[in-house]
Amino acid sequence: MSARGTYGTGTVAAIVILIELIAWTIGIFLWYTLIYQPTPYRFARPEILWGLVIGPVLTILHLVGLWMKNKGLRRFSDRALLARMVPGVSSTLSTLRFLLLRHGLSFAIVALAGPETAGRQELVKAKGVDVVVAVDVSNSMLAEDLRPSRMEVARRGLTQLIEKMQGDRLGIVVFAGTAFTQLPITTDRSAAKLFLGNINPGMVATQGTALGAAIEQARKSFQHDGAQGKAIIVMSDGESFEDDGEAAATAAAGDGIVVHTIGLGTPEGAPIPERSGNQVIGFKKDRQGQTVLTKLNEDMLRRVARAGNGEYIRATNAGTGITELMTRLRGMTQAETGTYRYAGHEDRYQLFLVVACALIFAGLLMGERGPERPLWKILLP
Numbered sequence: 001m002s003a004r005g006t007y008g009t010g011t012v013a014a015i016v017i018l019i020e021l022i023a024w025t026i027g028i029f030l031w032y033t034l035i036y037q038p039t040p041y042r043f044a045r046p047e048i049l050w051g052l053v054i055g056p057v058l059t060i061l062h063l064v065g066l067w068m069k070n071k072g073l074r075r076f077s078d079r080a081l082l083a084r085m086v087p088g089v090s091s092t093l094s095t096l097r098f099l100l101l102r103h104g105l106s107f108a109i110v111a112l113a114g115p116e117t118a119g120r121q122e123l124v125k126a127k128g129v130d131v132v133v134a135v136d137v138s139n140s141m142l143a144e145d146l147r148p149s150r151m152e153v154a155r156r157g158l159t160q161l162i163e164k165m166q167g168d169r170l171g172i173v174v175f176a177g178t179a180f181t182q183l184p185i186t187t188d189r190s191a192a193k194l195f196l197g198n199i200n201p202g203m204v205a206t207q208g209t210a211l212g213a214a215i216e217q218a219r220k221s222f223q224h225d226g227a228q229g230k231a232i233i234v235m236s237d238g239e240s241f242e243d244d245g246e247a248a249a250t251a252a253a254g255d256g257i258v259v260h261t262i263g264l265g266t267p268e269g270a271p272i273p274e275r276s277g278n279q280v281i282g283f284k285k286d287r288q289g290q291t292v293l294t295k296l297n298e299d300m301l302r303r304v305a306r307a308g309n310g311e312y313i314r315a316t317n318a319g320t321g322i323t324e325l326m327t328r329l330r331g332m333t334q335a336e337t338g339t340y341r342y343a344g345h346e347d348r349y350q351l352f353l354v355v356a357c358a359l360i361f362a363g364l365l366m367g368e369r370g371p372e373r374p375l376w377k378i379l380l381p
Contacts, residue, residue: 013063015095016059016062016063016095016098016099017059019099020055020056020059023055023103023106024056027052041115041116041117042115042116042194043113043114043115043116044113044114044115044116044347045112045113045114046113048109048112048113048114049109049110049113051109051112052106052109052110054105054109055102055103055105055106058098058102058105059102062098062102066094093366096366097363097366098363099363100359100360100362100363100366101359101360101363101364103359104355104356104357104358104359104360104363105356105360106356107352107353107355107356107359108352108353108356108360110349110352111349111350111352111353111356112349114347114349115347115348115349115352116346116347116348117346117348127167127334128165128166128167128168128169128187128229128334129168129169129229129230129231129329129332129333129334130168130169130171130185130222130229130230130231131161131165131168131169131170131171131230131231131232131233131329132170132171132172132173132185132218132221132222132231132232132233133158133161133170133171133172133173133218133232133233133235134173134174134175134179134214134215134217134218134232134233134234134235134236135154135158135172135173135174135175135182135199135235135236136154136175136176136209136214136234136235136236136237136264137151137174137175137176137199137200137201137202137203137204138175138176138177138201138204138207138208138209138239139176139201139202139207139272139284140209140237140239140265140272140294141154141201141237141264142201142272142273143237143265143269143270143271143272143273143294144270144273145265145266145268145269145270145296146264146265146266146315146316146317147317150237150264150265151199151200151201153264153315153317153320154199154235154264154315154320155196155199156320157235157262157315157320157321157322158172158196158199158235159193159196160320160322160323161233161322161326162189162192162193162196163189164322164326165189167187167334168187168329169185169186169187170183170185170186170187170189170192171183171184171185171186171218171221172192172195172196172199173214173217173218173221174199174203174204175204175209175210175211175213175214175217176204176206176207176208176209176210177204177206177207177208177209177210178204178206178210178213179204179210179213179214179216179217179218180204180217181217181220181221182195182198182199183195184221185221185222209236209237209238209239209240210240210243211234211236211238211240211243211245211248211300211304212240212243212244212245212247212248213243213248214234214236214245214248215232215234215245215248215249215252215259215304215308216248216251218232218252219232219248219251219252219255219257222255222257224255228256228332228333229332229333229334230255230256230257230258231257231258231259231260231310231328231329231332232252232257232258232259232260232308232310233260233261233262233325234259234260234261234262234301234304235261235262235264235315236261236262236263236264236301237263237264237265237294237295237296237297238261238263238265238296238297238298238299238300238301238304239294239295239297239300240297240300245300245303245304246303246304246307247307249304249305249307249308249310250307250308252308253307253308253309257308258308258309258310258328258332259304259305259307259308259309259310260305260308260310260311260312260313260325260328261301261302261304261305261310261311261312261313262301262312262313262314262315262320262321262322262325263296263297263298263301263312263313263314263315263321264296264315265294265295265296266295266296267295267296267298268295269293269294269295269296270293270294271283271284271291271292271293271294272284272292272294296314298312298314310328311324311325311328313325
């Protein structure tokens with residue numbers, strides 16, 4: 001409890017810090033959802049969101065300011081005289097005013113970042129082939145025997161494929177010990193680029209390299225209508241110990257689906273770095289404490305491609321293998337494709353801007369002093 005005529009700092013600090021923690025918990029959850037989960041939401045200018053860091057700074061300055069005000073007031077008067085000299089000072093109103101202005105500013109920053117949602121969908125028809133890319137996201141893809149890493153080379157290859165596809169449909173499957181569809185098959189290249197940014201090692205909790213599960217999941221993405229022009233591209237280091245990739249490729253070939261493979265890594269192999277931020281702090285070790293060396297298994301990937309009537313290509317620092325495969329894809333029978341795609345994105349900043357203006361306006365109108373008598377005594381004399 002603070003003396004009358006001063007600002008309460010203990011209770012105020014606890015409340016402000018609690019609200020700050022709740023706000024940041026919600027913010028981190030939303031950030032994780034946008035980055036790692038398929039979602040039609042995005043920001044046109046995401047770099048502006050760094051401005052949200054000013055929130056905790058303002059919180060610290062507010063609490064320090066209250067403490068300094070108290071110190072200054074107590075220097076010139078005792079408690080009894082202070083209550084008569086500075087009547088009605090309310091730490092509650094002061095804190096509420098700060099919270100309105102601080103969170104109003106946060107909503108304004110979010111509005112400036114340009115929140116957007118995917119617009120309406122429209123049916124687009126074109127001629128092309130259907131391609132599903134199965135991308136290995138196991139921890140071994142962090143190895144740096146390709147520069148800057150196997151994962152980055154895979155992303156670069158996917159980007160090249162997206163740019164080269166015209167009228168074709170593309171789907172993305174990610175896999176490690178299990179597999180799931182990251183992007184359903186679509187002609188929307190902008191959506192493919194959006195989902196490509198979310199692909200990261202570790203996004204599949206079960207570790208391993210289940211080539212068979214990846215091919216089977218990719219196979220489910222196609223319409224089994226007997227049409228030709230369907231292909232699966234597996235991008236992996238081939239270290240598969242979980243299931244039978246050859247059997248899955250044979251089954252896909254039986255449905256008229258060609259299975260190509262791209263090898264990522266080197267036969268000599270490399271350790272798997274462990275990082276803290278951007279700093280390498282060590283390398284992954286096995287249960288015996290020995291450094292794990294992950295190697296490209298070209299023999300496995302060749303056998304899978306052969307079983308799927310496809311081609312095996314090894315990626316290098318100079319090339320991802322996509323250019324070579326495009327020749328094969330262009331030689332396939334093309335069919336008329338029709339799929340739904342996002343027709344651009346629509347701005348959604350208006351709500352955030354209205355909330356920001358309302359909070360800031362209310363904060364500017366609010367003073368720091370309440371009535372000298374409690375409100376209930378004024379209303380009920």
